[in-house]
Amino acid sequence: MIIRKLFKFENAHIVRGCSTQRCSENIHGHSYKVEVLLESNYLDHGQMVYDFGLMKRSIKTMIDAFDHAITLWNGDDPEYTVQMKRFSHRWIELPVSPSAEQFARVIYLIVERILVCTQMRNGERDVQLHSVIVHETETGYAQAFGEDAHSERMGKITLSEICFSKQVCDEWYDPKLWGKLLAHDTLVNPKKI
Numbered sequence: 405m406i407i408r409k410l411f412k413f414e415n416a417h418i419v420r421g422c423s424t425q426r427c428s429e430n431i432h433g434h435s436y437k438v439e440v441l442l443e444s445n446y447l448d449h450g451q452m453v454y455d456f457g458l459m460k461r462s463i464k465t466m467i468d469a470f471d472h473a474i475t476l477w478n479g480d481d482p483e484y485t486v487q488m489k490r491f492s493h494r495w496i497e498l499p500v501s502p503s504a505e506q507f508a509r510v511i512y513l514i515v516e517r518i519l520v521c522t523q524m525r526n527g528e529r530d531v532q533l534h535s536v537i538v539h540e541t542e543t544g545y546a547q548a549f550g551e552d553a554h555s556e557r558m559g560k561i562t563l564s565e566i567c568f569s570k571q572v573c574d575e576w577y578d579p580k581l582w583g584k585l586l587a588h589d590t591l592v593n594p595k596k597i
């Protein structure tokens with residue numbers, strides 16, 4: 405069975421190399437919708453695949469990190485990224501360009517790491533991340549599966565190369581959350597939040 409949770413954020417970017425000039429040469433924003441799809445052949449004590457309430461903590465926090473932020477590519481012109489970081493305090497830097505496709509891959513890897521680090525407490529069994537869908541506009545989306553997220557053909561993404569600005573981290577319930585996820589620390593998943 406597959407369950408789906410929808411998240412939303414507003415984010416700004418430039419997509420270098422994009423075929424339209426508006427997109428590749430100008431900072432612009434989108435109202436993103438992100439669908440996280442989880443899959444299991446089992447149900448927990450509440451007869452659910454995974455309680456949506458549990459997704460409100462780490463998964464929501466990490467996806468919300470992108471809200472009202474600018475996403476930068478670490479391969480972009482340093483003159484641009486340095487100035488963006490100087491004048492905008494909520495930024496995220498990725499090892500890949502922030503297209504919808506790469507957002508889907510990046511968010512897949514982040515959610516996958518959260519699930520690996522999460523201690524299941526309510527009899528959840530074999531909960532797998534099925535895919536992540538990122539809607540950049542009302543009419544178009546990109547869907548990343550595990551093989552896409554881990555594909556080096558699409559550009560290798562190492563989690564430690566994803567950088568969240570201080571202001572982003574300071575708004576989390578735990579400013580060290582990303583560091584803990586990178587270190588594979590166990591996140592306790594309380595029954596009720």
Ligand SMILES: [Zn+2]
Binds near residue numbers: 417433434
């Ligand atoms: Zn765009």
